[in-house]
Amino acid sequence: MSVNVTFDNLTVDLGGTRILDGVDLEIPAGSFVTLLGPSGSGKTTTLNVLAGFIERSGGHVRVDDKAIDDLPAHARNIGFLFQNYALFPHMNVGENVAFPLRARKIPAARRREMVADALRLVQLPDMQSRAIRSLSGGQQQRIALARALVFKPALLLLDEPLAALDKQLREAMQLELKRIQLETGTTTIAVTHDQIEAMSMADLVAIMNKGRLVQVGSPEEVYRRPADLFVATFLGEANLLPVSGGRVTGFRHAAATSRAEGIGVLRPEDIQIRPAAADDTAPGKVELSVFQGNRRRVTVRCAGIDTPVVISAPPSGVAAEVGDEVHLAIGVDRVHVVPAS
Template sequence: MTDAFIQFDKVSKSFGPITVVDDLDLSIGKGEFVSMLGPSGSGKTTLLMMLAGFEKPTSGEISVDAKRVDGLPPYKRNMGVVFQNYALFPHMTVAENVAFPLKMRGVSRSQIVERVKKALDMVQLGAFQGRKPIQLSGGQQQRVALARALVFEPEVVLMDEPLGALDKKLREQMQLDIRDIHRRLGLTIVFVTHDQTEALTMSDRIAIFNHGKIEQIGTPGQIYDSPRTQFVAEFIGETNLLTGKVQSAREGVLGVLLASGASIEVNAPLPATVGDEVKVSIRPERIDINSEATGGNRLKATVADIVYHGDHLQVRVQSQGKDLMIKAHRKSSPLNIGDEVVASFSPDHCWMVS
């Protein structure tokens, strides 16, 4: 990205002998919603804390709007921060909690009243100004924390697992609310999560972290449909991973002899030549069972297990000793354990990974 608003340039962070963020480059555009996704200990929260000013880089530079900020204290960075534990003051009312950043900045009383009301209306809590945090639900407390992060109109809003403590239904509603606020206000949001669905739902781009580095960054569609590495394919969503050897290569299509003995064709975004060992990723929903369509890859298989998931069936089949997980539509033909079936998928729907 050439017009970066937030720029990490060769940023590293070590705690003693342990390197948590390793020589990392990352550019984020103005108004962009970028999620940092990865397992615990992968460096995503540490990177966010360095951007917020709560941690200092061991090396490298961090810039916002072409100005270095890695030497500035947090209060001079004009960033709103929302944490998982809300971090509300229990002795203050909702209005006093939201007003706190404005008081610290010396904003006049009349402006504080006006801006607090606007911020609380934005998160649909205008009627709760006089309540204490203990009188609110978890979702309402999280909305107060969001209002407090937005009330001083920051350039950037940083969110560290902000929805992790909420139940599923409330978390999904808050995801939509935050996305709506992002679009309406044109905020630049950097969002840390370990929830793959959350990242796919909310983000313009997702950065997948692994051992202090970014394994892949791209749109949700790019990350999910075109994973570059085995780690990305297995970390976000579900996948079937097949191993084999290239038998033929022509016009961007590889013929692959699988370890199981079957042959398939794969579209090849990565360079490969005859004889190379390769790994192929196929999402469970990309595999059809007993499809009447001709062409593509077709593997004989036996149904080994069927699990009911409401909107779909999770079907495990065995093909020449290899398990494949399939998401089957409920309207497909009835299946029973032990049935002989054909699992089929297009070369366009399987992806070679490193």
């Protein structure tokens, strides 16, 4: 069973400081939502209010349109995966996964079945007798996830679940978490400050800054059409170029897509290096060219533009070495304009 979640004008004051400032957010049943933002933006506080670990100062939290403000944490039917996994070292794998079932007084025979099912879900079957200390970081993360899901919660909360893993394992686990969420259908909310992680897993990304919700949308929407300069610069690299009269400074041929005045957001992959000048190109000189495996990151200085333009080019595309004169073109309808302030 999946549930929807609603934050209605949620506020939290701690020690005289406003940590959450009027957060309004609707999370559809069965969706995977990431709360994304820098440290101190309020994303973990939002998660902890939902879990019942922190009291709200104002507003309401609803699950399936029923207020849960006064429910204690243990009565909310929520699975929680902590950043440090919080596994019990004196218990083996099976005992760790079964812990929530014991607390709910599930009979022993049924507990064994449910533990086996949870371990199969995370692709670690037949590991009930293994010691926690004998597991790798990735295995511990899966065991903690199995424990959070074993009692079939209506809602799963993940607090920086992949922060302790190395890059390669973290990328693999992003896909694994998404697979498990799709298989179970459990409404899932994850906190992260990693943009790639958020966009890889989520159906919806909710971006927070200074206790406020700045923008909510699909990963592609928040990346391609950021609401403001904060979102534009927080989500990956962006070239920020003044727009006046619907045209981009330095690229007078490039039309703005959303407003005639402001700052144009140009992602590096939306600028191409052309082999020759044309009516729709702007000249420039290569200042830096770095091979990065799946792309070549090229920095170009163009006349009339105060800051260098960053381009993400195919590694086997047009040659662009330091000192080369090049010609830049912008992809059609790729200039999204945000307010300058």
